[in-house]
Amino acid sequence: MSTADIPEVIAAAAITAWDAEFDVVVAGFGIAGGCAAVAAATRGARVLVLERAAVAGGTTALAGGHFYLGGGTAVQQATGHTDSAEEMYKYLLSVSRDPEPDKIRAYAEGSVAHFDWLEQLGFEFERSYYPEKAVIQPGTQGLMYTGNEKVWPYREQAVPAPRGHKVPVPGDTQGAALVIELLVKRAAALGVEVRYETGVTNLVLDADGAVAGVTWRKPGETGAVKAKSVVLAAGGFVMNSEMVAAHVPWLAEKPFVLGTTYDDGLGIRLGVSAGGATRNMDQAFVTAPVYPPAQLLTGIVVNRKGERFVAEDSYHARTSAFVLDQPGAAAYLIVDSEHMERPVFPLAPFIDGWETVEEMAAGLGVPYETLQSTLDNYNANAAQGTDPDFHKGAEWLAPQDKGPWGAFDLTLGKALYAGFTLGGLRTSVDGEVLRDNGSPIPGLYAAGATSSTLAQDGKGYASGTQLGAGSFFGRRAGHHAASRSS
Structure with a gap:
């Protein structure tokens, strides 16, 4: 069986017995899945998270902890950096490949509120600014430039502002693990059920093509969960050699890939199985x-x-x-x-x-x-x-x-390049998985690296957009998914 195969869709009528029923099932507990689960539970939904790994975190747990946020956050204000949602919007629009303005607008206009929501999880971005040109702040400084805001021609298309907000953990790796830890605690307090070492294997659809649930597998056991909505937040596909060869073959040549074992594209393939379209599959972030x-x-x-x-x-x-x-x-x-x-x-x-x-x-x-x-x-x-x-x-x-x-x-093969995929499922501003014709698949959502959120490529990417957009649109997907259960 090929690792690029599209999973079979299972008809709801073929399920003889459901082992559980929830309003929302989330596939994956990284930054996007964790935010989706917490957001849905906050809206009163009964939520189940199925995570293939033994712990929460996914690739997020490896990240340094940059969140790309702007529009006048508390850190920007405290450090004397003027910004607005309009300037953030104009900048992201200018660097995005085949942009979706409605998503960029929502992200920019909701950025300050999202910053506040993240801090309400139980940590505070340090009210400090790191002025040097670096990949990531060496200490716990809360803010720095992490994109091309001051680079021509972008500095002429939008007023530059630093938007790389770093979780207050020193060093350049695993800063985002703190946010995952806090999401796990918040999810537990809200009654979210999390099953580890348990992965979604197939989507279950009703006769009209709407989501009815999922089937799952864990060592020595399988089952089916009934659900009104499913949020796919299972990472990208950088660890799937067949998918990489098909979509971004140059990524397989020499770079060191950034991801976990479970960045195998399963979430994307599950969405495709239900009729979902993909975007930006030929794009990747690669850097040395x-x-x-x-x-x-x-x-x-x-x-x-x-x-x-x-x-x-x-x-x-x-x-x-x-x-x-x-x-x-x-x-x-x-x-x-x-x-x-x-x-x-x-x-x-x-x-x-x-x-x-x-x-x-x-x-x-x-x-x-x-x-x-x-x-x-x-x-x-x-x-x-x-x-x-x-x-x-x-x-x-x-x-x-x-x-x-x-x-x-700087030659590829001489310099130590590292990278990850940027393509994924086509989604609406609320995280709904969309078909080729733009219509949503009822009850199916995607967020994080499973979706193509801001349609960036390697030339337009800014550090922090994976965590920033993943958490932001994960929340939106969770809110919208929960609305289907009310």
Whole structure:
């Protein structure tokens, strides 16, 4: 049996005995599923969560803890950063691939309330700002820029504001585990039943094609649960080699994938089995950050032709996405002796240093004349505080004319790239799974990485949108699913 197979839909009339009945069944207890379960239970629904793993968390538990939120949150206000729902909307609209304006509008306009809801779980984002260019705050600072808000052309399309709100856990991994822990506690207090090591295997539909329940499996046991609504929040498909090969084959080549065993696309395939459409399945987030230290961004990134192709102050995933577009997915970051600083954890390995540009060109295997011309042009403009070619921000402009020069390797297969899938089920603003014709499948919802929420690609992604949108639209899905039981 193929791991890309679409599960069989089971007719409700074929179920001879239901072992339980709930208003809402949620498949998966990551950030989206946990928020859906809590939201549905808050509305008075009887909720069951089926989680294939032995513990809650999913891929969320591995995340650093960025939530992309804006519009004037308490942290933004406390740190003196003006923002509005309109500017957040305009920014997300500008960076999204094939955007769905109604979803982006809802997310932006509901962002402050969602921030408050998250804090009501029992933690507080620190009212502090981290001003440096980094992948994630090194400490517990509550806010930083985590996207391309200050990068051209986006800085001209929306007023920049930092929106990367970090859970107050130091370090760059597992910060979101705190939120999962609090969601588990809140779910228990609301009477949500959670069955671990128990996974949904099939959707059960009635004669009209509406959701009637699910079948499930756990070691040595199977059964069927009757439900008015089902929320699919079972992660993405980065761990399913057949689905990756079919939709994003380049992701299977060399990057290290970010996910858990259960990011096998089952939630997506369950939605498809009921007639659900998919979106953005050929998109993935892939990155090998060259910063920190941020000073390296004053250098230039060139391809095998010795030409620049991206503004070096871009968010790390945007730069990486442009690298992967280059011939041979090869690129090099070049920095002179005055701006050289070695990263503590280099994901893009240092290649070597050279006394002359000609020697460097030979060492990198790029045309000397082109590389020298690229450097000369950049240096002349940087000395004037401009970058007419790629519009790099003025704070990152500095001539790279003090030899010797060093280079870091951004080439796929040399740099340590990591990634995850961005595609999933097509959903409404309330998380309803939609058919190709745009009509909703009655009683079926999806959220988190199982859905294609903001239709972003690697060039437009901002850290925190997976947790931010996953939790936000998970809540909306839970609320709407609960409304079907009233």
